Amino acid sequence: MAEERKQRKPIPRVDEESKPFWEACARHELYVQKCRHCGKVFYYPRSFCPEDLTQDLEWVKCSGRGKVYTFTVTYQNQSPGFRENLPYVMAYVELEEGVRMLTNIVGCKPEEVRIDMPVEVAFEDVTPDLSIPVFKPVGK
Amino acid sequence: MGITGKAAVVGVYEHPLRWAPHKTQYQLMAESARGALEDAGLSIKDVDGLFTSGVGPMGIVALAEHLNLNPDYLDSTSIGGSSFVAHTAHAAAAIAAGYCTVALIVYGSTWSSDRFAIGTGGGAGSDPPDQFEACFGPTTVGDYALVAQRHMHEFGTTSEQLAEIAVTMRRHASLNPFAKFRDPITVEDVLASRIVSSPLHLLDCCMISDGGGAVVVTSAERARDLKKKPVYILGAAEACYHTSAGCRDLTDAAAKQSGPKALARAGVTHKDIDMAMIYDSFTITVLVTLESLGFCQKGEGGAFVQHGRIGLGGELPINTDGGGLSSNHPGMRGIFLVIEATKQLRGECGERQVKDCRLALCHGTGGTLGLRHSGATLVLGV
Ligand SMILES: [Zn+2]
Numbered sequence: 250m251a252e253e254r255k256q257r258k259p260i261p262r263v264d265e266e267s268k269p270f271w272e273a274c275a276r277h278e279l280y281v282q283k284c285r286h287c288g289k290v291f292y293y294p295r296s297f298c299p300e301d302l303t304q305d306l307e308w309v310k311c312s313g314r315g316k317v318y319t320f321t322v323t324y325q326n327q328s329p330g331f332r333e334n335l336p337y338v339m340a341y342v343e344l345e346e347g348v349r350m351l352t353n354i355v356g357c358k359p360e361e362v363r364i365d366m367p368v369e370v371a372f373e374d375v376t377p378d379l380s381i382p383v384f385k386p387v388g389k
Numbered sequence: 390m391g392i393t394g395k396a397a398v399v400g401v402y403e404h405p406l407r408w409a410p411h412k413t414q415y416q417l418m419a420e421s422a423r424g425a426l427e428d429a430g431l432s433i434k435d436v437d438g439l440f441t442s443g444v445g446p447m448g449i450v451a452l453a454e455h456l457n458l459n460p461d462y463l464d465s466t467s468i469g470g471s472s473f474v475a476h477t478a479h480a481a482a483a484i485a486a487g488y489c490t491v492a493l494i495v496y497g498s499t500w501s502s503d504r505f506a507i508g509t510g511g512g513a514g515s516d517p518p519d520q521f522e523a524c525f526g527p528t529t530v531g532d533y534a535l536v537a538q539r540h541m542h543e544f545g546t547t548s549e550q551l552a553e554i555a556v557t558m559r560r561h562a563s564l565n566p567f568a569k570f571r572d573p574i575t576v577e578d579v580l581a582s583r584i585v586s587s588p589l590h591l592l593d594c595c596m597i598s599d600g601g602g603a604v605v606v607t608s609a610e611r612a613r614d615l616k617k618k619p620v621y622i623l624g625a626a627e628a629c630y631h632t633s634a635g636c637r638d639l640t641d642a643a644a645k646q647s648g649p650k651a652l653a654r655a656g657v658t659h660k661d662i663d664m665a666m667i668y669d670s671f672t673i674t675v676l677v678t679l680e681s682l683g684f685c686q687k688g689e690g691g692a693f694v695q696h697g698r699i700g701l702g703g704e705l706p707i708n709t710d711g712g713g714l715s716s717n718h719p720g721m722r723g724i725f726l727v728i729e730a731t732k733q734l735r736g737e738c739g740e741r742q743v744k745d746c747r748l749a750l751c752h753g754t755g756g757t758l759g760l761r762h763s764g765a766t767l768v769l770g771v
């Protein structure tokens with residue numbers, strides 16, 4: 250059942266710009282990008298700096314910690330991969346590195362999730378080569 | 390420079406159907422086009438500018454073919470539900486530039502009878518951000534719920550305050566014979582309805598209906614000789630907000646950028662506006678839009694929508710037709726904002742007429758507030 254669910258959830262469509270990010274996720278490491286030219290730290294990954302379009306970028310390994318910026322407990326979603334797993338928590342997590350990313354909160358009851366709750370990254374292996382970054386309460 | 394007063398809305402038509410399993414999308418468009426042209430006293434052969442959205446990539450050409458038109462000007466800007474508000478401004482600009490003289494803006498949809506799960510469906514697209522989102526289960530309701538949750542956290546906004554918006558829209562719908570939901574509801578009813586995606590309840594969400602509508606715009610000069618009182622296009626602006634490379638403030642909407650520009654271009658201020666049509670995909674959409682437009686301070690939207698202020702007879706009546714929450718929402722609702730505002734400015738709204746209505750503001754929101762959305766503001770006046 251769990252295996253079937255994982256296969257049916259939309260699998261991220263990795264492209265040339267995002268490949269290093271997803272390769273790191275597969276190793277259970279979370280990276281964001283930083284522009285060497287202007288210092289901008291950004292998410293989601295791309296091949297150029299979204300401030301100045303330069304391509305002088307570096308990958309920054311994240312601490313994996315952050316806090317919940319906002320969330321919603323979803324009780325209704327007809328799509329395969331989600332309708333079997335209601336309710337689930339979708340959230341924006343603000344990473345210690347300063348950027349916000351859309352994710353899921355796992356490892357606790359949906360009703361326990363709060364804004365500003367400290368969380369840390371966990372990885373859900375959706376295929377042998379691909380893992381998606383989700384977050385759980387720190388210490389859980 | 391500018392479009393102020395150079396073009397006018399001269400014909401509008403809202404298709405009365407909310408459920409049309411026996412009609413096609415293009416049929417609803419054709420019927421709506423006929424209605425708006427009759428309203429203006431013009432014929433289909435007068436149309437030389439065509440505007441639509443909600444069709445396929447070449448859908449506007451198919452629409453021209455279906456209507457047997459050979460327009461000089463085509464615009465199928467697709468920025469979500471706000472598209473038709475933007476089209477109205479684009480039509481005014483095209484007319485002011487002399488690129489067309491009679492613009493037909495038209496929309497039709499059978500999304501309800503086609504059973505599209507637009508609010509609670511998902512699925513992956515192929516735009517760059519989709520790979521960082523679709524796997525986490527975003528839904529339209531969920532994306533807006535993210536904004537509602539944050540707004541409550543930062544400003545103490547309550548579910549009761551959001552519910553007040555739904556209750557007000559329903560009260561307005563009860564005065565609109567074509568509205569889909571006309572039975573009054575209470576704040577308690579909204580709070581007792583099931584949670585679709587917290588903190589949004591079922592009654593915080595717009596419906597999905599079928600429907601269609603059309604708007605005819607022409608030059609101010611030509612408008613003077615037509616059937617109905619011209620409703621002048623005074624100012625407009627567009628904007629889009631997105632994840633801003635990971636730094637977006639979710640409680641701001643694109644209206645913050647487009648609203649003040651549209652008002653300035655029209656040469657008016659907030660207090661001059663007699664009524665507003667604010668895209669109400671969800672109750673939170675209205676609250677955040679009113680704040681972002683500047684009708685109240687950020688964070689004060691909850692208090693602003695209470696005590697009848699946004700109802701008929703209040704300081705700023707909004708969505709007098711009942712909105713997407715209670716009248717109709719066939720996937721995209723922007724065209725109905727322009728239609729209802731026009732009827733109000735002409736004084737054609739009967740029981741739900743706003744007294745001495747001379748200036749109206751429409752603001753469309755397309756996409757989702759929580760991920761990415763467009764905003765289109767339009768100021769109309771007589
Ligand atoms: Zn840079």
